[in-house]
Amino acid sequence: MRNLRSALLTLMATGLAVTALAQVPAAAAPAPAPARPKFLSADQMPASHTPWTAGPVREGVPAEGSVCTTGIAPAAGSRHRDFRTELDTNARQTITVAPTTARAKKLAAELRSSLETCLDRLKEQDPGLEGEALYHGRIDVEEGAHLYSIDTSYPEVGATDIGLFSVGRDGRTVTVVEWGQMGELDGAPLKGFRKTTRTAVAKLY
Known part of the structure; x- marks a missing residue:
């Protein structure tokens, strides 16, 4: 009888333990990391006489270049x-x-303001510089994108450069696209750059 009673008590204890374990909630699985925004690929750049090559995606803001927007975007999150x-x-x-x-x-507002005043700042730094800056309107994609061009020249040496710029936003993500080459605005692929900008903002997420 004593052995039977011991066996019953052991069985009951085991059952209670199993029940208790069943009532303990399983550890929650870690939440997946939020998706990082996607970049343009080389074949999504404006058409060119020679193929585009895309470099690697790098953390932070560029160490050099981007003369119109340097110092605006923070390195963290970029x-x-x-x-x-x-x-x-x-x-x-x-x-x-x-x-x-x-x-x-x-x-986004600060980046746009920096582009709108960029040519004036460049002229202050270099009085021999001439140019024209234009706003080319808004693109209706996500929260919107805005296009600009800055045409610069040095008459004394006959050098001319054209830059196309855009600022777009999707939620809390902002993207800036820059394009540049020697020449003038009438030789720049403004229509293609508009398409590239639309793709850049739409592709973020």
């Missing part, structure tokens, strides 16, 4: 990618994920 062709045409995309949508709106 990544960038450079593109080039064999004919001295180059481009760059920078993407910044802001902590909040409000911060992203502010960043």
